[in-house]
Amino acid sequence: MKITLLGTGSPEAYARRASSGYLVEIGDDKILLDCGGGVFDRLLQSGRMPSDITHLFFTHLHTDHMMDYARLIHGAWDEGGAPLPVWGPAPIAGINERFFGIDGAFAHDLRARTELPQSQEVWVARGGTIPREWPQPQITEIEPGFNYQGDCWRLTTCRATHAQPLLECMAFRIEADGKSFVYSGDTGINDDVEALSKDADLLLHWCYRPDKAEATEAMRAMTPTPGEIAAMAARNDVKRLILTHFRKSMDDEATHQAAHASMKAAFDGPASIAKDLDEIIL
């Protein structure tokens, strides 16, 4: 399994880090976990095309995890790609309908591209056929506990502690060839995420707060620090830990060094801070 970190940042506008998105390649499958702002461009920079994606799963629907969704779907459609299967919590079906439905935000564009004779001529010259269908991603709304069996891989989910009750949020575990990769989504440490992380070859965990940052009790429960995440990884026998979802304010040298020190104190295995376009092979 090969994992490419397409977006390792937060909602902030930040050239160094796109918002959340992670590509997992197993056999012929290219599985995208989240699709935040900037992930589309990172996908192209990594040498892949929108239509290369075979599966898209959303942990939750904060915009920094789905802002490039419409661009990905439209881009894959423009290439003539097959309808993309998409899994995510509600209201992903309604969001999709409001983008690509018959009365959706892009209806003017899709009507013009599929009905204008000149546009049809361009489409046929690019190898397409008429009539041209509108984008039709195959949406499945899911809840924590959902499992998916791929060709030679399996995805399991659990509830992440994040933006409930306003947004359902999940963490994901993917297993293939005896290897396991856990992506926390955005979450506080909870029993379900700990169980999901057990014995993982790689835990990619969000980190939104340095160890010494002041925070209210509610915020502390929601935003584990590098030291807390490393301790959780250690007690669950995780093999390798990478922190992601870094904010601009956490990206200076001193904060990185402090995070490395906190992780080293609590966790024996390799531990690092994600960078956009990093690749990991398990």
Ligand SMILES: [Zn+2]
């Ligand atoms: Zn979030």
